[in-house]
Amino acid sequence: MSSPYTRARRKAARAPLASRLLTRARTPRARIAVTLSALATLALVGGAVAGATAAPPEAEVASVRGLEVLKGESSGETGDRAEPQTSRSGERPAPTPSAADVKKQKAAELKKQNAAKAAKAAQKRKAEKARIAKMQAKNPRKIARSMLADFGFGQRQFSCLNSLWVGESNWRWNADNPTSSAYGIPQSLPGSKMASAGKDWKANPATQIEWGLGYIKDAYGTPCSALSFKQGNGWY
Known part of the structure; x- marks a missing residue:
């Protein structure tokens, strides 16, 4: 059977660390130092826990952004980093007109010029006719x-x-x-x-x-x- 002193030591060993530290601190100043040290330890432990729990959401956000980038690339919307798209049709040289097309174009231009000349001549004849009619009306x-x-x-x-x-x-x-x-x-x-x-x-x-x-x-x-x-x- 153990002695009372042995039982007291076992009971003290089972007590929480903070209680044991406070028990050993004999003065108020020592107790304050022990309390601040315990709070600092708790803060460090809490930061580690918070960091461990915050890491998975960051990875999740990164994965979501990756999906958005992939989606944007598939739809052709790549943002400011997207390179300008060059039309293949713009790179193709203009087709050379055939001799028949050139002849047809010249004929159309000539027809247009002749029509303009005819209209001008008709307008001139009309003006001349009006002038002569006015002169005929005079004595x-x-x-x-x-x-x-x-x-x-x-x-x-x-x-x-x-x-x-x-x-x-x-x-x-x-x-x-x-x-x-x-x-x-x-x-x-x-x-x-x-x-x-x-x-x-x-x-x-x-x-x-x-x-x-x-x-x-x-x-x-x-x-x-x-x-x-x-x-x-x-x-x-």
């Missing part, structure tokens, strides 16, 4: 009066000119002599002579008058001299 005598000074004739010559051309055509721009090829206000013989004054000589009274005044000046000097000649010969 031809007023046109002649406005041109006298251009040929060096005074206004007193108009009365002779009026008498001369009343007898020839009565101032009609489309007067056509049935017995000859004389035509227009001045009765040019043939009428095509008036083309020297303008290509619109068939319909424009101003062109006919311009030609007629030039002819009178070159052949007779003045309208009165031309009228005097006609009165003596029946023509001028």
Whole structure:
């Protein structure tokens, strides 16, 4: 049978370490030091446990991120690190057009140019027709009066000119002599002579008058001299 001292030592050995340390500490200051040491030990143990329990979630997060990267690569969305995709069609050279295609293209361009020229010519003819119609609507005598000074004739010559051309055509721009090829206000013989004054000589009274005044000046000097000649010969 053991002694009381032996039983007391066995009981103390079974007590917790913290209790044994506090029992050995005889002063308050020693007890405080023992308590702080025990807390520090518990903190170290708790940190180790926390680290051990936190490691698996980190690995799990890493694995999830790896899955996201793989998913992004499979869908073609690789983020900023993705290399630019080059279209294979952009690397292919343009096909060389065949001779038939070139010929067809030239024909289409030529057709387009001809259509533009035709439209421009039609617009010009329309404008010319409108100008001539406006001139035909004017009194031809007023046109002649406005041109006298251009040929060096005074206004007193108009009365002779009026008498001369009343007898020839009565101032009609489309007067056509049935017995000859004389035509227009001045009765040019043939009428095509008036083309020297303008290509619109068939319909424009101003062109006919311009030609007629030039002819009178070159052949007779003045309208009165031309009228005097006609009165003596029946023509001028």
